[in-house]
Amino acid sequence: MLGHSLQLSIAASLCILIPPPAMPQQPAAPADSNVVLARRLLQVTHQDETLIAGIDSVISKQRRQNSQLPGVFDDSVLVRMKRSVPEVLDSLAPIYARRLKRSELQELIHFFETPTGQDYATQQPSLSIEAAQFGQRWGEAMTRAARDMSLGRRITEKR
Secondary structure, three states: OHHHHHHHHHHHHHOOOOOOOOOOOOOOOOOHHHHHHHHHHHHHOOHHHHHHHHHHHHHHHHHHHOOOOOHHHHHHHHHHHHHOHHHHHHHHHHHHHHHOOHHHHHHHHHHHOOHHHHHHHHHHHHHHHHHHHHHHHHHHHHHHHHHHHHHHHHHHHHO
16 A cells, blocks of 8 residues: 555656646647757756655655655665656656647747746745645645534534
């Protein structure tokens, strides 16, 4: 069960990088030049660092929640995942290349090569982690509120 939970957590981390699909059918394969541009976009936006920060966050959370496994297991998973980051980005590049036009990729790359773009890209990993942590707290609060409201109605109905 731990493996499944870890896989789901990593998949959720990847969602930070992948835009939601706009249509159910698979679009045509992107031109190779667009894939190269998309890979460059991933590079200038420091998506490798964003992915590694997400992996570190997930592994750290797993360690706190599941102390039955030895730390060497988590360390092994962490090393393997970090080693595969370039392959993950190579796999994501065609997705971006299909979704974005060549001109859009070029404009984004141009922006992210500016000091402002680089500042934003550098902040993105920690912003993503903070946003995910906020989302988790918000989701828990909404769940508690719904549960409390449901329990309050039951108590009122029994009277």
